[in-house]
Amino acid sequence: MALIDQLAQEFEVSIATVSRALNDKPGVSKELRDRIVARARELDYTPNFTARSLASSRTFNIGYFVREKPNLVLQQDPFYYEIQHGIEAVTARSAYHLSVATLTYSHIRKPSEFRPVSERRIDAMILAGPDIPTEFVMAMLKTSLPVVIVDNRLANTAVNSVNCDDEGGAYHAAQHLIRLGHRQIGVIAGPLAWASSARRLRGYTQAAQEAGLRLHILHEQETSLESGESALRRLYEAHPEITAIAAVNDAMALGAMRAAAQLGLRVPDDLSVIGFDNIAWGAMNHPTLTTMNIPKVQMGKEAAMRLLAVLEDPELMPSEIVVPVQLVERESTALRKEVNGQ
């Protein structure tokens, strides 16, 4: 493997000059620089990043750290993988490489022992997951490494963040149902502690208020398919006049559709159902699920781009990025049938 010395010897110049030539720094004549660069390509010379890091105290590594879900059976949420792909798409076109790790409870407890940071392996980091404690984020900010948090919001703290527009998305979802003529709308919500659920609920409520409607809201303790099933049954029992359901996520929406089928309700003829997330199986279900798409890949891209921007200009103030969610209209929603002229 070629080293910088070799190039220096070939051109009978110092390694400092070669370094300057290769790094686009001033102090080298254009003619010499071009020849050095050309020869470097020929030799497939790539600077040893370890040596470069030590000398420049930059690793050109960024970390992507996802909080493991303590409550989730399915540890590996594809949501964060799609975000990872967005991040990769951006870093691949930069000088930076991506280092990943799962944030466990022990890391959270002892941030000072979080090795990617304590060993100074990274120049900046993306922290993903709603359940990263504020204290941990604070500890990371104190390292003075640039930080972007994704799918997480911190009140009263200046930190770069990327989130989807839960409230606006839910607002549009409800409007979609209202535009289709539905006036008796049931909402299947998650636990109150789940912040996204709360925000989405606000969006639904806002749209309903503007249309002069009152929603039939049901809170579940979980956000699983099964809880969606039971939610629909209870909702329908209490309010058989309901013609549309808005669920705070796709899993619950799919559960609601399943329960509806068991009750003899046809979707979308008797009941329209809209979800939130746009998970893969929504498109495979029968009927396919109308939902609000969260642009996960884009969220990853935004996070990575923001990080690179801060790396470029450390003076940059933190910003909160909110990406819009889009309606994906599929089979599970339809015009309300005008039964009995009601």
Added chain:
Amino acid sequence: MALIDQLAQEFEVSIATVSRALNDKPGVSKELRDRIVARARELDYTPNFTARSLASSRTFNIGYFVREKPNLVLQQDPFYYEIQHGIEAVTARSAYHLSVATLTYSHIRKPSEFRPVSERRIDAMILAGPDIPTEFVMAMLKTSLPVVIVDNRLANTAVNSVNCDDEGGAYHAAQHLIRLGHRQIGVIAGPLAWASSARRLRGYTQAAQEAGLRLHILHEQETSLESGESALRRLYEAHPEITAIAAVNDAMALGAMRAAAQLGLRVPDDLSVIGFDNIAWGAMNHPTLTTMNIPKVQMGKEAAMRLLAVLEDPELMPSEIVVPVQLVERESTALRKEVNGQ
């Protein structure tokens, strides 16, 4: 941040002694070593990994590189994410960190410009995906870095690999149907070029031969849910006597179930269906899908463990690891109904 000099000064010894104490190398009295280690913990001293790497020429980084799917719309296959989690689970307990990247066409074309390697950022790597060209793997082997390939097999080349037992799994799947009394079994296969499909098909065939049965095999050009639908329709048209379906993957199995419902066939009463993969949606479908589970997380673990083993002992010869797949019995398969005493 504490540096090694600080420790050396505190104890009035040379940094060499501190380094030896911290790295469990001989040449330090037990008493001094213990005091140094204790004090290092107190100070949260962590050696700067960049300096350590440069001096020891080891990065303590391993790479996980997944081949992007040129043909797949859904670039981010959760399959490889689960493998990533398995890898992480192992590396988290080791001194190594995980660096990820997507293998694009341009990397494949010019392996010498693959930066994680050319910049010497990693000590070893895991290559995942069936469509990594042999030449690329060869190029990586030539770097003399330890390599493990996952979900990929190379003929006539000694290389560490981790794969699932396609053939054995399919054999068991077919046996499951046969044990349930089915004798007219349809097989929904993928394109001939897809190696996994071919191996699974061999497993089905083997079991059938042993039971003295002849399968009704249909090859599709794709492996999507839609092609599973059309496959079932054609299969049922040609062979209405079929009472069970074995599909080479879950997506096609789910498609077959959907088509069956449209034909008025009840699953599992009229038709048993078994898949392969155990994708998440299979458990949410109605009825839930019986399938063969590929232990993806374990595959990741095996790959990482193998890599660590080779890193420990570079003399270790390459080995081919095959992990078993297990039957996940759910609702979509049942005993064949004895119609007309047939």
Added chain:
DNA sequence: AGTAAAAACGTAAACGCTTACGTATTTAAC
């Protein structure tokens, strides 16, 4: 007590770059 071997520690040279500073050479300005 004397000697050899083992253990404990120090010295200093790497590792392969970047970069502050110094020197020589060119260009620009009058």
Added chain:
DNA sequence: GTTAAATACGTAAGCGTTTACGTTTTTACT
């Protein structure tokens, strides 16, 4: 043509460790 300011390059000191090779001290053995 002289002087000042750019420009081009060289020198050498890092960056924070590891480790080969010395040197000194302790241990073991006769």
